[in-house]
Amino acid sequence: MFDLKWLRENSAAFDASLQRRGAAPAAADVLALDAERRRIETELQESQSARNRLSREFGQARAKGQPVDQLQAELGQLKDAVKAGEEQLAAVAAELEAKLTTYPNVLQPDVPEGADETANVELRRVGTPRQFNFQPLAHDELGARLGMDFATAAKLSGARFVLLRGQMARLERALAAFMLDLQTGEHGYTEIAPPLMVGEKALFGTNQLPKFADDLFFTTTGLGLIPTAEVPLTNTVGGEILDAGDLPLRMTAHTPCFRSEAGSAGRDTKGMIRQHQFNKVELVSITTPEQSAAEHERMTACAEEVLKRLGLPYRVMLLCAGDTGFGASKTYDIEVWLPGQGNYREISSCSNCLDFQARRMNARYRPAPGEKPRFVHTLNGSGLAVGRTLVAILENGQEADGSVTLPPALHRYFGQERLLPVA
Known part of the structure; x- marks a missing residue:
């Protein structure tokens, strides 16, 4: 397995090691999936924050006897968005982890070149x-x-x-x-x-x-x-x-x-x-x-x-x-x-x-x-x-x-x- 932070900073070294082993470069595919995971994670955090904020507003309005139908509908939509985001994040994270398990260890610099x-x-x-x-x-x-x-x-x-x-x-x-x-x-x-x-x-x-x-x-x-x-x-x-x-x-x-x-x-x-x-x-x-x-x-x-x-x-x-x-x-x-x-x-x-x-x-x-x-x-x-x-x-x-x-x-x-x- 690999440290994604290291891979982001050393994608060329990762690909070079794969090529030395006779495998195709893969850093771009991994980092694209990693970027997708981070995008979904950011959107999920925003949805979670909005849901939490709306939940507080809903509670306050209800306590004051104010109308809550619109807030309740919006809150339901946000809860659905959070659930969908969590499922999407889990799926992409699992795909990323599965992909990372298929790549061999990075070779040390003094390992000689050669195919067999x-x-x-x-x-x-x-x-x-x-x-x-x-x-x-x-x-x-x-x-x-x-x-x-x-x-x-x-x-x-x-x-x-x-x-x-x-x-x-x-x-x-x-x-x-x-x-x-x-x-x-x-x-x-x-x-x-x-x-x-x-x-x-x-x-x-x-x-x-x-x-x-x-x-x-x-x-x-x-x-x-x-x-x-x-x-x-x-x-x-x-x-x-x-x-x-x-x-x-x-x-x-x-x-x-x-x-x-x-x-x-x-x-x-x-x-x-x-x-x-x-x-x-x-x-x-x-x-x-x-x-x-x-x-x-x-x-x-x-x-x-x-x-x-x-x-x-x-x-x-x-x-x-x-x-x-x-x-x-x-x-x-x-x-x-x-x-x-x-x-x-x-x-x-x-x-x-x-x-x-x-x-x-x-x-x-x-x-x-x-x-x-x-x-x-x-x-x-x-x-x-x-x-x-x-x-x-x-x-x-x-x-x-x-x-x-x-x-x-x-x-x-x-x-x-x-x-x-x-x-």
């Missing part, structure tokens, strides 16, 4: 991909002998699901515990166990609704299964006025995530890269506007640290304008090296949403006692996607005999140093 992921800018690489003396397998081939079962999952639920058995299920659990301990014990995030189903208000607050309704799963009661823990974590501050001294507020959660993947037909149909249900450790920060840029860098470093501890090669990408998500003003993608694919693949996305979500949620803070509340800034990122991390560990740690050497950081969580093929 081919224009993303690589900022750094960390770690050197391992050189194999055999042909490394993709995780779905390798995992079949380790307890990764797609056939049974398909029998139960259809495509884009996986069933993990024995050591594979334990590895997924170990990874989540390792990530949570790192983020809570060393990086200052507070662990939250949130609901996995949320209402439409929460989904609107973090901009899943109305634009991305097709990517969600809903229950028969109208609750939506969370596509990411960003939704419940960020919405914990919805409608609140926080104290500046409590910010930044940092939260983390390990949850299943549910996505229909409506726009991904034909993409990553094999393996665990793109699933309807997957586990993720999410990071969310609530900050002041002055803190958010530094918090964005910090959050990205917290996510990177997981890969550093696991010894997995990765790179950090700054997303271009056309690849930056709807609610984000700037995004860093962290991509891990997958030797089975011979490519880097996204394992975390860390985004600064500025006050875009806060306005939708009405989440504010008070800079100092007695001062007017301001909107907070919200940030979110993966710390990390557990399934994709498991994939990276399998592909990078695989041996010629089909076993997998696990990173030392996981030994105390898993209890063993290797995964062994099962009969």
Whole structure:
């Protein structure tokens, strides 16, 4: 959502950001509707003032025993005009709000130009991909002998699901515990166990609704299964006025995530890269506007640290304008090296949403006692996607005999140093 006062004063910047994303300019349409709303509002206020004045005159005339028929007729007309004005104002205001929800966040100036992921800018690489003396397998081939079962999952639920058995299920659990301990014990995030189903208000607050309704799963009661823990974590501050001294507020959660993947037909149909249900450790920060840029860098470093501890090669990408998500003003993608694919693949996305979500949620803070509340800034990122991390560990740690050497950081969580093929 947008501050209309800002939009009136910065219409060119608003349109420029839309054009950078490949969308048509829209400020003129929004401001025309805003002007219509303000015109109706002014006329309504004039009608209300006239009605109030006439009501006083009517009361005074009646008290004095004077004729009131003409005043009563005029008062009736004004009451009708006020009612019509209120209905018209409500309709135009609703149309304006609905229109504003369709526009993406304004991009930060340092977001690079470009239409799609081919224009993303690589900022750094960390770690050197391992050189194999055999042909490394993709995780779905390798995992079949380790307890990764797609056939049974398909029998139960259809495509884009996986069933993990024995050591594979334990590895997924170990990874989540390792990530949570790192983020809570060393990086200052507070662990939250949130609901996995949320209402439409929460989904609107973090901009899943109305634009991305097709990517969600809903229950028969109208609750939506969370596509990411960003939704419940960020919405914990919805409608609140926080104290500046409590910010930044940092939260983390390990949850299943549910996505229909409506726009991904034909993409990553094999393996665990793109699933309807997957586990993720999410990071969310609530900050002041002055803190958010530094918090964005910090959050990205917290996510990177997981890969550093696991010894997995990765790179950090700054997303271009056309690849930056709807609610984000700037995004860093962290991509891990997958030797089975011979490519880097996204394992975390860390985004600064500025006050875009806060306005939708009405989440504010008070800079100092007695001062007017301001909107907070919200940030979110993966710390990390557990399934994709498991994939990276399998592909990078695989041996010629089909076993997998696990990173030392996981030994105390898993209890063993290797995964062994099962009969």
